[in-house]
Amino acid sequence: MSRKSAFYTVRIDPEERALLEKVAARAGYRSLSAFLLAAAREKAQLIENDDVLSAMEERMAATFGRVMQMIQTVNDGVQVNVSQVHYLAQAFFTCVPQPPPEAVDAAIDQAKIRHARWQEAVAADVEGKPGA
Incomplete structure (x- = not known):
């Protein structure tokens, strides 16, 4: 074709x-x-x-x-x-229950210490440091 x-x-x-x-x-x-x-x-x-x-x-x-x-x-x-x-x-x-009024200041101080340790652990974890 x-x-x-x-x-x-x-x-x-x-x-x-x-x-x-x-x-x-x-x-x-x-x-x-x-x-x-x-x-x-x-x-x-x-x-x-x-x-x-x-x-x-x-x-x-x-x-x-x-x-x-x-x-x-x-x-x-x-x-x-x-x-x-x-x-x-x-x-x-x-x-x-709420702590008694005389124990509040001591509980706050302990909480601040725990919080500071926690912040350090988080910072170390973010940086990737071993054993954090």
């Missing part, structure tokens, strides 16, 4: 044709027809690639949606942990 080329007629204003011929010659095309055919092929390629890009954009959007769901799940977990600590502290303070 032989393939025959199809011929198309394009109407172009003389000024526009002169501009297109000048651009085609500068771009290295052997004729205006070759330039127009290359432009048509490029446009067709862009349209076909647009379908590929649209599919890729849809996949990316779905991925971002899943990431947002994961972040929300982590956020919910953090909220649950904060709530648990809140209720644990509330139960602790409800069930543990």
